[in-house]
Amino acid sequence: MAPDYSTIQGMLERGNIVRNGHFAFRSGAHATTLVDRDLLLADPGTASRLGYQISKIFFTDQVDTVATPSIWGAGLAQWVGYFLEPRANVADATLVGSELSIASKVVPLLQDKRVLLVDNMVLSGKTIGRFLHVIRELNAVPVGIATPWSAGQDEIGGIPVSSLLNELYPAHDAADCPACDQGLPIEHVPY
Numbered sequence: 001m002a003p004d005y006s007t008i009q010g011m012l013e014r015g016n017i018v019r020n021g022h023f024a025f026r027s028g029a030h031a032t033t034l035v036d037r038d039l040l041l042a043d044p045g046t047a048s049r050l051g052y053q054i055s056k057i058f059f060t061d062q063v064d065t066v067a068t069p070s071i072w073g074a075g076l077a078q079w080v081g082y083f084l085e086p087r088a089n090v091a092d093a094t095l096v097g098s099e100l101s102i103a104s105k106v107v108p109l110l111q112d113k114r115v116l117l118v119d120n121m122v123l124s125g126k127t128i129g130r131f132l133h134v135i136r137e138l139n140a141v142p143v144g145i146a147t148p149w150s151a152g153q154d155e156i157g158g159i160p161v162s163s164l165l166n167e168l169y170p171a172h173d174a175a176d177c178p179a180c181d182q183g184l185p186i187e188h189v190p191y
């Protein structure tokens, strides 16, 4: 089911969440529209709309638990879990040192469950890749990876990545970036 892009686009533009230019991310991806990571989920109306659209993609996947590896993803995961039918549980990992850790009381929500991985953005893909490893060690079945915007990965660790806004605001490899072709000055994004 195609997301309702016009509504989402309007919300993002009114909230000054997107900005046009020529952007380079730390992962090396380029884009001509920057989706602002800090503002993306700051408005609950926009966050709920993004969560609803992600939940729609996975309506028939029998998701038991929506899991996220970051505090930024946690707000989105709540909405996705809320809109799934039946509602899914939400499991947040916390970063302890450089390790993703799952609280012991949360482990049963993941063990042998069908799990949808969600994050606010997927940039290098390293965090989601590590999180995938953690949930696979708990014998969870990953049903998908979903994010509002990614650097353009089709899959991570063999699991498809659904990037809601990439059709509106695509990511490019530097090698085939239209703004690079035009020689437009680059703004380096700190993430």
Ligand SMILES: [Zn+2]
Residues within 6 Å of the ligand: 022, 023, 030, 031, 174, 177, 178, 179, 180, 181
């Ligand atoms: Zn470029």
